[in-house]
Amino acid sequence: MDFNEMKTIWNLQNNQPLYSINEQALYERIQQKKQQAFHITQISELLLIIVNLGCGCFIASINKSSISLYLLAAWMLVSGLYILISRIRRIQGNKRFDRSIQGDMEHALSVATYQVHISILGRWNIVPIGILVLFSLLESDKPIWIAVVLFIFLALVHYATGWEHTLYKTRKRELETLQNQLKTNTPSDIQTH
Amino acid sequence: MTEKEHKHIFEIWLKQYKGVIFKVVRAYAFNIMDQEDLFQEIVIQVWHSVPAFRQESAVTTWIYRIALNIAIKWVRKERKHNQTQTLDQTNISESVLLESNPKTDDRLDWLYEQISRLDAIDRSLALLLLDDFSYKEMAGIVGITESNVGVRINRIKKQLITKVKNDYGL
Numbered sequence: 001m002d003f004n005e006m007k008t009i010w011n012l013q014n015n016q017p018l019y020s021i022n023e024q025a026l027y028e029r030i031q032q033k034k035q036q037a038f039h040i041t042q043i044s045e046l047l048l049i050i051v052n053l054g055c056g057c058f059i060a061s062i063n064k065s066s067i068s069l070y071l072l073a074a075w076m077l078v079s080g081l082y083i084l085i086s087r088i089r090r091i092q093g094n095k096r097f098d099r100s101i102q103g104d105m106e107h108a109l110s111v112a113t114y115q116v117h118i119s120i121l122g123r124w125n126i127v128p129i130g131i132l133v134l135f136s137l138l139e140s141d142k143p144i145w146i147a148v149v150l151f152i153f154l155a156l157v158h159y160a161t162g163w164e165h166t167l168y169k170t171r172k173r174e175l176e177t178l179q180n181q182l183k184t185n186t187p188s189d190i191q192t193h
Numbered sequence: 194m195t196e197k198e199h200k201h202i203f204e205i206w207l208k209q210y211k212g213v214i215f216k217v218v219r220a221y222a223f224n225i226m227d228q229e230d231l232f233q234e235i236v237i238q239v240w241h242s243v244p245a246f247r248q249e250s251a252v253t254t255w256i257y258r259i260a261l262n263i264a265i266k267w268v269r270k271e272r273k274h275n276q277t278q279t280l281d282q283t284n285i286s287e288s289v290l291l292e293s294n295p296k297t298d299d300r301l302d303w304l305y306e307q308i309s310r311l312d313a314i315d316r317s318l319a320l321l322l323l324d325d326f327s328y329k330e331m332a333g334i335v336g337i338t339e340s341n342v343g344v345r346i347n348r349i350k351k352q353l354i355t356k357v358k359n360d361y362g363l
């Protein structure tokens with residue numbers, strides 16, 4: 001066998017499917033990713049709702065005269081309510097998807113997309129909250145170093161939530177990859193078990 | 194580029210160049226779970242690369258470059274973290290990819306086995322050589338000089354011919 005013959009043998013595989021998709025395993029993978037996305041989304045939502053509504057109520061109740069703190073309380077209450085409404089809409093939207101493998105995939109993707117949306121909202125929500133907190137500190141006669149420390153802390157939180165957002169985007173992309181595996185395999189390629 | 198265009202191009206690429214990715218996967222990963230893992234990593238990177246494609250090279254060259262880069266990195270990573278398993282893998286008993294085995298030629302299996310014994314760079318060159326890439330294209334994809342490609346290719350060819358003589362007595 002010379003090198004040209006090796007090339008001929010090599011080219012034989014161009015017309016053969018090297019792999020097929022194990023649909024059962026793919027379905028299990030989708031289910032698992034869907035459960036992961038659900039679980040993380042539930043926790044994120046509940047945390048954001050509790051923290052925003054809780055802090056909003058608390059600040060409103062203890063505040064005596066600071067306009068910044070009233071604004072902060074209002075902002076946090078609105079944010080909490082927005083996430084609560086989003087959660088209700090998301091749960092109602094679950095009925096849209098059928099129980100086929102494609103339906104489950106679309107459902108998982110919609111949850112992942114929602115998670116990405118919520119994480120970016122949470123990330124940028126730190127900015128107005130941070131500004132209002134800093135204003136309220138400046139309104140009171142607190143030393144400037146407290147504001148500086150708080151600013152650094154908020155900047156770190158903003159950075160950390162960016163990392164979290166990237167993680168959710170990656171998860172969503174993994175699901176999109178699986179979806180494309182489903183789409184790009186014709187029925188003849190797919191092998192069920 | 195809109196999200197829709199991005200998705201559309203990605204789907205077309207995956208449909209048309211899946212074979213290229215499978216060749217790279219088979220040359221760099223040797224059990225089905227590893228092959229699946231590498232396949233996923235390459236596909237994700239292909240997705241990322243869609244907006245960056247400027248049509249200065251053929252899509253095949255572009256996909257090959259991505260796939261080989263990821264495969265080489267993956268081999269290094271696997272060597273470091275040989276025992277680690279992702280959360281996904283621990284709970285999944287079955288692999289998504291199944292080898293089709295439509296009566297593959299024994300000589301093709303032999304060829305893959307020989308390629309897998311080469312070092313990471315030579316493995317890339319062997320794949321590109323068998324897929325008729327020019328020395329210039331190979332140099333661009335692998336990131337070495339054309340003359341270095343020539344030297345390595347000669348050595349690979351000699352190794353393969355010697356192995357054929359030993360294994361097949363030809």
